[in-house]
Every structure is written in C-alpha cells, then in structure tokens.
Amino acid sequence: MEIRVEKIRKEFELYPALHDVSLKIESGELIALLGPSGSGKTTLLRLIAGLEQPTQGRIFFGNEDASYRSVQERNVGFVFQHYALFRHMSVLDNVAFGLKVRPKGQRPPKAEIRRRALELLEMVQLTGLEKRFPSQLSGGQRQRVALARAMAIEPKVLLLDEPFGALDAKVRKELRRWLREFHDRTGHTTVFVTHDQEEALELADRVVVMSQGKIEQVGSSDDVYDRPNSPFVFSFIGESANLPVKVEGGVVHFHGAPTGLTAQRDGEARLFFRPQDVSLIEEGPGLTGPVTASRRLAGTRIAEVELGSATEPCHVEIEVPLEASATNGAILSFRPTRWKLFY
Amino acid sequence: MSNERFKNPISESAPVRYGLIAAVLAFLALFVLTPLVIVFTEAFSKGIEEYLLALQEPDAVSAIRLTLLVAAIAVPANLLFGLAASWAIAKFDFRGKSFLITLIDLPFSVSPVISGLVYVLLFGANSMLGPILKSYGLQIVFAVPGIVLATIFVTFPFVARELIPLMQDQGTGDEEAAISLGANGWQAFWYVTLPNIKWALLYGVLLCNARAMGEFGAVSVVSGHIRGLTNTMPLHVEILYNDYNVVGAFAVASLLALLALLTLVLRTILETRYGSELSAGQKH
Numbered sequence: 001m002e003i004r005v006e007k008i009r010k011e012f013e014l015y016p017a018l019h020d021v022s023l024k025i026e027s028g029e030l031i032a033l034l035g036p037s038g039s040g041k042t043t044l045l046r047l048i049a050g051l052e053q054p055t056q057g058r059i060f061f062g063n064e065d066a067s068y069r070s071v072q073e074r075n076v077g078f079v080f081q082h083y084a085l086f087r088h089m090s091v092l093d094n095v096a097f098g099l100k101v102r103p104k105g106q107r108p109p110k111a112e113i114r115r116r117a118l119e120l121l122e123m124v125q126l127t128g129l130e131k132r133f134p135s136q137l138s139g140g141q142r143q144r145v146a147l148a149r150a151m152a153i154e155p156k157v158l159l160l161d162e163p164f165g166a167l168d169a170k171v172r173k174e175l176r177r178w179l180r181e182f183h184d185r186t187g188h189t190t191v192f193v194t195h196d197q198e199e200a201l202e203l204a205d206r207v208v209v210m211s212q213g214k215i216e217q218v219g220s221s222d223d224v225y226d227r228p229n230s231p232f233v234f235s236f237i238g239e240s241a242n243l244p245v246k247v248e249g250g251v252v253h254f255h256g257a258p259t260g261l262t263a264q265r266d267g268e269a270r271l272f273f274r275p276q277d278v279s280l281i282e283e284g285p286g287l288t289g290p291v292t293a294s295r296r297l298a299g300t301r302i303a304e305v306e307l308g309s310a311t312e313p314c315h316v317e318i319e320v321p322l323e324a325s326a327t328n329g330a331i332l333s334f335r336p337t338r339w340k341l342f343y
Numbered sequence: 344m345s346n347e348r349f350k351n352p353i354s355e356s357a358p359v360r361y362g363l364i365a366a367v368l369a370f371l372a373l374f375v376l377t378p379l380v381i382v383f384t385e386a387f388s389k390g391i392e393e394y395l396l397a398l399q400e401p402d403a404v405s406a407i408r409l410t411l412l413v414a415a416i417a418v419p420a421n422l423l424f425g426l427a428a429s430w431a432i433a434k435f436d437f438r439g440k441s442f443l444i445t446l447i448d449l450p451f452s453v454s455p456v457i458s459g460l461v462y463v464l465l466f467g468a469n470s471m472l473g474p475i476l477k478s479y480g481l482q483i484v485f486a487v488p489g490i491v492l493a494t495i496f497v498t499f500p501f502v503a504r505e506l507i508p509l510m511q512d513q514g515t516g517d518e519e520a521a522i523s524l525g526a527n528g529w530q531a532f533w534y535v536t537l538p539n540i541k542w543a544l545l546y547g548v549l550l551c552n553a554r555a556m557g558e559f560g561a562v563s564v565v566s567g568h569i570r571g572l573t574n575t576m577p578l579h580v581e582i583l584y585n586d587y588n589v590v591g592a593f594a595v596a597s598l599l600a601l602l603a604l605l606t607l608v609l610r611t612i613l614e615t616r617y618g619s620e621l622s623a624g625q626k627h
Contacts, residue, residue, distance in 0.1 A: 051519055072525045084520035088538040098524035135513070153525055 001063055001156035002187050003029045003048060008057035010043055018213045019041045020057070025191060030183050032200035034286045035210035038100040042081075042161055044210070047056070048073045048191065049159050061156065077150030077188075079160040083142045085134040091145050092117050092130035098153035118179045120148040124182075146180075156185075160192035164199060176203055195239050201225065203297070209233050232340045234272045242315035243287075245271045255308050260285035260335050269343045273336035275302060277321045281285065286335040289318075294326045305332055365409065382600045386593035397594035405571045406579035406595065409487070413562075413575060414555045417494040422593040425502025426544070430536075433510030434518065450496055459493050459564025479527050483585050490575065493561040498554045503515030505547030506540055509621070513539055542617040557599055 003025040011019040018040045025031050035043040047227045048059060051069040053136040058067045066074055086094050097109055108116070117338075121127055124144040134142055143163065150158065164172040164178065180203055183190050194200050200207045201221040209216045209224055209232075217224055217233045228234040235242065246253045246268055252261040254271070260281075262273070292315065293304040300319050303326040308314045318334055320326050355363075365625060387394050397403060429456060432440060450458065466483035467473050483489045517539060521531040537544075558575040566573040574582065576595055583592035614621065 049523060050525070069521050071519075072527065074521065075525075078520070078523040080516055082516065086515040086517060086520070086538075097521070097526070097534070099531045101521070101526040102523065106482055149520075149524065156417055 002060075003189060003191075005044070005048065006058045006060065008044070008047060008054045008059065010047060010052065011055045012041075016213055018047070018054075021213075021215055023208060023215060023218065025189060025306060027189055028187050030180070030190045030203065030205045031192070031205035032207045033210060034195070034197060034200040034207050036195060038212070039210040040213040041195075041208075041210045045159050045161055045191060045193050048157070051078070051187050074157075075149075075153060075155055076156030077158045079143075079146045079150050079158070079163055081162040081165055083141055083144055083146040083166075084276040085149070087134050089133075090130065091121065091126065091132050091134070091137070094134070095120050095130075095143055095148045095152055097149060117148075117152065120151055121145075123151070126147045138171075139167045141173060143167065144342050151186075155188070157220060158188045158190040159256075160190070162194060163192050164194070164196070172199075179203065201237075209236065211236070223302055228272075228340070231270060231272065234340065234342075239275050239317065241270055241275065241318070242270050242272045243314055243316065245269055245341070252341070254287060255283065258285040259287055259341065262339055266342065267343055269341040271336070271339055271341055273339040275317050276300075277338040278318045278334045278336050280320060280324060280332060280334050282333070286333045288331060288333040291326050291328055291330045291332055293328065294320075301326055303332060305334075370618050379600060381595045382593055382596050385589055386597040388593075389528075393590050394594050394597075396589040397588075398598070402592065403579060403591065403595055404576065406574045407598070409490070409574065410556050412487070412577040413491050413494050414552055417498055417555045418548060418552050420495050421555075422544070422548055423500050424499055425506055425547060425551075428503045429506035429510050432507050433513075434515050435515050435542045444507070446501050447507075448502075450498075452498055455493075455558065455560030456484055456495050456564055459561035460611050462493055462561075463564050464495075484565050485569070485573060487573065489565035490562050490573060493565045494555050494558055497558050497561045498551045499555060501551035502544065502547035504545050507551070509540055509543045510536075539620075542613060542620045546613050546621055549606055549609055549613070553602065556602055600615050 005021060005023040005024075005025075008018055009016065010020045021040070021044060023044075033044060035041045043052060047054055049068060050066070050073075054067065058065055060066060061074065061252055079183065086097065089097070092114070096113050099113045099116060102108075107113075118127070118130065119131055124147055126141060126144055126148070127143065129137065137145065147160075149246060164175055167175065192203075201224070204221070204330050206218060206220055208225050211232045217229045219227070223235055224237055228237060232240070234240050243254055244258070246264045247266045249266065250262050250264070252259045252263055252269075252271060257262075259271075263269075275332075287307055289303075289305045289307040291303050292306045295302050299322075301322050301324070302317050303320045304315055304317050306313045318332075321334070324332075326332065354360075360611065387395075398407075428443070430443060431437075463484050464470055465472060466476065466489065468477075468484075473484070481488070483492065517535050518531045521535045522528075556573075557574075557577060559581075562575055563581075565577055566575065566578055568574060568578060568582065570582065572578075576599055580592050580596045580599070583595065
C-alpha cells in the first residue's frame with residue numbers, strides 16, 4: 001500500500017507541530033522517520049495512523065483519500081512505544097483482540113481466531129508463551145507480542161513508534177535485524193519512528209530526517225550521510241565540524257586566510273566536513289591550529305584542533321593517523337577532502 | 344562488629360518507638376475500640392431475644408429497607424457518574440477541567456447539614472420549585488426522593504476521586520491500541536478500560552456505599568423524621584435513643600457497625616491483593 005502525505009499541517013493549541021509536510025512512501029518500503037525530540041516525527045506517524053486529525057492537508061492510502069477515515073477504518077497496524085499491551089489479558093488474548101472485536105459478520109469463529117493468533121505467535125517466535133501475561137515477559141518479548149497483535153488485523157501498513165526505545169542495547173540489535181527480516185518476509189509498507197540515527201541508517205530503505213516540524217531530507221542511508229542537503233542534516237547525522245567562512249574570488253577563506261578550497265559562489269557561508277574527511281598537509285594553504293586535546297578511538301586518533309583567533313576560537317575534531325604527532329600544543333595543518341558549503 | 348554501634352539514621356531509639364506505638368494503641372482503644380464494644384454490649388444487654396425483637400420491630404424494618412433502597416439508588420448513580428466524570432477528566436482535554444475537579448470535591452468541603460438544607464430551600468414547600476412539583480404530585484423534601492438526592496450529593500466524590508488519579512496515570516495508550524485494532528468506543532471501554540480500573544472502581548463503590556448507608560446530617564434535614572416512612576437507619580437510631588429505647592437503638596446501630604466492619608475487611612482485602620492496581624503508578 002502506497003502512502004502519500006500532502007501538505008500536512010498540524011497545530012496543537014496554536015503551536016504548529018508540523019508545517020506543510022509532504023511525503024510519498026512506496027508500497028513495500030521500510031521507512032524511518034528520524035529526528036530529535038520535538039521534531040514532529042511521532043505526530044506524523046500518528047497522523048498517518050489516524051490517531052490525530054490534521055489541521056490542514058490530506059493523506060492518501062493508495063489512490064483513496066484517507067484523511068477523514070477513522071483509525072478503525074484505516075486498517076493500520078500500530079505498535080506503540082511502550083507497547084500498550086492489555087495487562088489483564090494473556091498473550092494469546094492480546095493477539096486475538098483485533099479479530100475478537102470485529103463486527104459479527106466479519107468475525108472468524110472462535111477456533112479460527114485461536115488458530116490465527118497461535119500462528120502469529122509462531123511467526124514472532126513466541127510459541128509456548130501464549131498463556132503468559134504481559135508482566136511475565138521480557139521487553140523484547142513484549143515488543144514481539146505487540147507486533148503480532150498489530151499483524152492480526154492483516155494491516156495494509158505497519159507503523160511503529162520508537163520500536164526499540166525501551167530495550168537494552170543487545171536486545172535492540174537483535175530485534176533490529178529480526179524486524180528487517182520480518183519486513184522482507186511479509187512485504188508490508190512499514191514506517192517507524194526513531195531518534196537513533198544508527199537504527200534508522202541500518203534498518204530503513206529510506207530515511208526521512210525531520211527537524212522542527214519539517215522534513216529536512218528524504219533519502220537512502222548513503223544520501224543522508226554522504227550528501228546531506230542542509231546544515232541540520234549534516235550536523236545531526238554522524239560527526240561533523242563546521243566553520244564560518246567567506247568565499248572571495250572563488251576561494252574559501254577562514255579568518256582572512258585562504259583554506260585551499262575553492263567554490264563557485266562568493267559570500268558568507270558555513271563550511272561543513274566530517275572528521276575522517278581531512279588530510280594533513282605539510283605546506284600550502286589550509287586550516288592550521290594547535291591541538292588542544294586528543295584521544296584514541298579504536299583504530300584511529302581524534303584530535304581537537306583550535307582554529308581561528310584566540311578571542312574567537314573554533315574547536316573542530318579531526319581524525320589523524322595514529323603515527324601523526326598530535327600531542328597537546330602540536331600545530332596541525334589540514335585540508336578537508338570532502339566538504340560542503342551552506343550559504 | 345561495629346554493627347551495634349551503627350545507628351539507623353531514620354530510626355528512633357527503642358523507648359521512643361514503643362512509646363509512640365503505645366500512644367497510638369491507647370488512642371485507638373479509647374476512641375475506636377471502646378465505642379464499638381459498647382455498641383454490641385448495649386445491643387445485647389437484655390439478651391439475644393430482645394436484640395432480635397428490636398430488629399423485627401416494624402419501624403426498624405422499614406428503616407433498614409429505606410436505607411437499602413437509598414443505597415441501591417445512590418450507589419449505582421454515583422458509580423455511573425464517577426465513571427463518566429473520571430473518564431472525561433482523565434482521557435480528554437477540555438476547558439474548565441480543573442474547575443470540574445474542584446466541583447467534584449465540593450461535597451467533601453460542605454457540611455452535610457448545609458447540603459441537606461439546600462435541598463429543602465430548593466424543593467421545600469416555600470421554595471420556587473416546591474409548589475410546582477406538588478401540583479404534579481411530586482414531593483421531594485420530607486419524602487424518599489429528597490433522601491435519595493441528599494445521599495447522592497454527599498457521596499458523589501467517592502468513586503470519581505478513586506478513579507481520576509488512576510485513569511490519569513494509565514493514560515490513553517491502551518484505548519488507542521484497542522481502537523487501532525478495530526475496536527469501537529464501547530468495546531474499548533468494556534474490554535480494555537473497565538478491566539484496568541475494576542478494582543479501584545469496586546473500592547470506590549465500597550466507600551460510597553458505606554457513606555450512603557451511614558449518612559446522617561444531610562438526610563436528617565430533608566427526611567422530616569416520619570417513622571416507618573422517611574427514617575433511615577442512622578435517623579432511626581437517634582429517635583430510639585431519644586425515646587430511651589437503648590436496646591433498640593444499639594441493635595440498629597450494631598447493624599451499621601457490622602457494615603463498617605465488613606467494609607473494613609473488604610477494603611483490606613482489596614488493598615493487600617490489588618494494591619498496585621488501586622493506586623496510580625502501576626506499570627506493566
């Protein structure tokens with residue numbers, strides 16, 4: 001099921017949570033909504049589910065306008081952040097709930113409901129736990145019950161709100177891989193919300209980076225990491241350094257000195273680059289300053305270099321070869337090899 | 344070991360501890376236990392036969408019946424009201440919400456006698472509404488409807504106050520999950536909301552019932568004290584006592600005392616078994 005969000009605006013108490021957001025999600029895609037808290041990612045997910053009403057704009061499921069359909073009519077599988085499992089029901093009853101509440105004509109007979117619920121539990125690898133209550137399960141197991149419960153209504157779309165947020169690191173990694181396999185096996189259009197970029201980049205076909213109620217960039221992991229299209233995306237995803245620069249006559253200057261980088265357009269700008277995308281230079285124009293701190297990080301060394309004047313220092317972190325001398329006070333000169341200017 | 348010399352920072356020395364415990368026990372014995380014992384000794388002072396006869400006396404029977412009738416109307420009414428109010432307050436956002444919470448607490452801060460008096464002023468013979476209602480053959484004050492109204496007023500915070508914090512704490516997550524799975528509003532309420540609050544609801548109903556049956560002040564003002572017609576058990580106790588019918592008064596009082604004890608036992612059972620589901624803060 002393809003989902004199209006068209007110019008959605010959502011206001012809470014006059015405070016806009018989403019400004020004119022448009023997004024197209026292809027059928028069968030696994031999409032991550034990534035952003036810091038308050039970026040509107042959960043609001044967007046809840047709007048797609050129908051748990052919130054948009055102030056303006058429309059949402060299409062396939063070719064049908066679903067904007068005014070109720071949650072029940074949209075037939076989406078929603079996995080809540082804290083799972084929202086029904087605590088007084090057994091695992092089996094939780095999973096069977098969606099079938100049990102169907103109107104009389106569409107409700108399968110009891111034995112059939114039970115069979116389907118057990119089948120779903122098998123699919124999420126929880127066979128044998130059907131009589132337990134949610135409080136008797138581990139976090140990862142609850143998560144999978146929530147998923148099986150959402151799948152019971154045979155949804156066209158699967159929506160997950162911070163699916164791994166409440167789990168510890170190890171379980172999180174396992175479930176991440178498991179969810180990817182599950183998605184590939186079932187082929188549902190899946191949208192999940194996360195604030196963890198590693199999770200988004202590893203798991204999703206495409207990542208939607210959001211900030212302050214707007215979509216900053218939509219693209220594959222490679223796109224958003226290697227070709228960030230805004231200062232926000234550049235600094236939000238991965239490590240990065242940025243410096244205020246001035247382009248004059250096609251040459252990028254920092255603090256009045258040429259950096260050895262060239263650009264098409266003149267004017268004030270910010271220069272962004274990643275710590276690993278630099279090379280140390282012996283001579284010629286570049287960025288030069290004393291090392292103020294350095295630390296060993298696995299196979300590399302990270303040096304913090306102070307650039308600019310003593311009154312307005314800019315600290316940037318760069319990766320240096322292990323053999324390079326990067327003791328405090330040593331003067332380093334380097335030039336970014338991959339970089340981007342934002343005017 | 345140095346353990347003996349270690350003083351627990353939040354503990355008191357032994358004499359202080361035992362002194363405090365003794366003071367509490369003495370207080371309880373004097374103000375709670377003694378009256379309770381006296382109720383039963385006085386009730387049985389002329390033997391069990393007199394006791395049983397006193398309870399079979401027609402006015403006593405009618406007082407018991409009226410009390411049960413009033414509770415049977417007031418408690419379900421407040422159950423529904425309490426559910427509706429706490430549902431509205433906990434699950435929805437609207438203007439005047441905190442004002443509504445204050446209003447629900449009003450009966451706790453108003454003297455019951457005053458609330459009874461309000462009904463007399465509102466529906467009595469000299470009020471605006473009284474003559475109109477009378478022309479339709481409806482008597483509110485000095486009749487059963489007035490007693491029911493006054494009891495509902497006095498007892499209406501009990502269920503709501505028990506449920507509001509619990510439901511606020513539980514939030515709307517479970518209901519959202521239910522409707523996202525296709526449940527309609529009624530199914531979400533019946534299968535999800537109600538089971539989540541059932542013990543707290545029962546607890547509130549228990550307290551509400553105890554108060555409804557024991558209410559004196561408000562009911563006393565609106566009842567008119569007509570023997571065999573508008574006397575509830577607490578009012579009947581007063582009348583019998585004023586008539587120097589000690590056995591009769593204490594016999595009826597013993598029933599109210601038994602109700603109190605039963606309520607206490609049920610409360611304790613609920614609190615020990617389902618304590619975590621009664622109060623806010625429960626997470627699974």
